[in-house]
Amino acid sequence: MEFNHERILLIFFLAAVVFSSLQPSVGRDDDDDCRPVQCRKGGPIVRFPFRLKDRQPQHCGYPGFDLSCSDFNEPILSLPDSVQFYIKQINYTGKFIHVQEQGGCLARIRYLNLSSSQFDFSGSSRDINLTIFSCPSSSGSGDLELDRFKTCLDDPDLGRRRMYYAMGSDWSIDLVPILSCTKMYNVSGLPSNDVLFKNYDLTLDWPPLICGDCDSQRKYCRFVNNSLGNQTECYGHIELPNRKTGKLH
Incomplete structure (x- = not known):
């Protein structure tokens, strides 16, 4: 049986389509599990490297970035020695968070041990x-x-x-x-003489290597599929919350 040139090209094209359909795509199945969430409407958006541990699987967040929602629907970061902070803002581009304790007073600051966490005081002063x-x-x-x-x-x-x-x-x-x-x-x-004043705005940084410049590119971040260690990659396009409702799309 003889094949003409057009039939050969058609066979190669169909084979390429079938082969590509079997390869992992950018939109992995686990991306839906890791969509950005909020504890309340208008609150800080929680996405990788953070995750809400009662609403998202473990692979949706980097180790040490687990959050939970308080009874008042505020995101809470629990650090070593039972120190809990309410997160007031998450800046993914600058890689820092603004935190306070309940009531606006850092009453448990003396128990805080950042050496065993992913975070550090913002700036250079820690003396x-x-x-x-x-x-x-x-x-x-x-x-x-x-x-x-x-x-x-x-x-x-x-x-x-x-x-x-x-x-x-x-x-x-x-x-x-x-x-x-x-x-x-x-x-x-401590980073300042004023940390024990009412409503002091404590800023904590996380390592810049985690997610690199994904946010600057307006892309999401996630673990590299089937990679060793905790390597991350950028993907997709960040969706902003609705300006009127404050909700995520």
């Missing part, structure tokens, strides 16, 4: 050491000098009977009238 003093509420009444060091810390059992002040560990004790106060503890390696 602030503070000493926390507990004082009778009357000791700082009307004292503008002492009021400068008043923190947002409190003791629910004591109510307003005690006030808590943060002072540089290397400052002279003569700078402030704390004779009636009790030294509580030291906090070291």
Whole structure:
């Protein structure tokens, strides 16, 4: 049986179509599981390297980026030593998050150990050491000098009977009238003297190698299929939330 030139080309074309259909495509089946989500309408968008662990499979997030939703539908990041932060903003291009503790006071900052997490304080300063003093509420009444060091810390059992002040560990004790106060503890390696002020905006960075410049290209990020280690790749095109409703499409 003789084949003409057109039939040969047709056979090669059909074979190529069948072969390509058997290859993994850019739109993998697991992409639908990892679509961006929110804890609430208008809240921070959660996508790779983050994932909501109660709503997305494990492969949808990078190790150490697991989030959950609070009772108030705010995304929560749980770090070592049981320190939990409410995430106020996620900046995927700059690779940083803005976080606070519930109530706006970083009361558990002294337990924070970032060395075993994927995050670090934003900026270069991590050499602030503070000493926390507990004082009778009357000791700082009307004292503008002492009021400068008043923190947002409190003791629910004591109510307003005690006030808590943060002072540089290397400052002279003569700078402030704390004779009636009790030294509580030291906090070291902080990014600022102001971390214990009400509603302090704590910024944490994550490593720039995770997802590279995917967001700058307006592309999503994911694990490389069947790769060794935690290699990531860019794919697709990022969809923005609806401007009117704040919901994802």
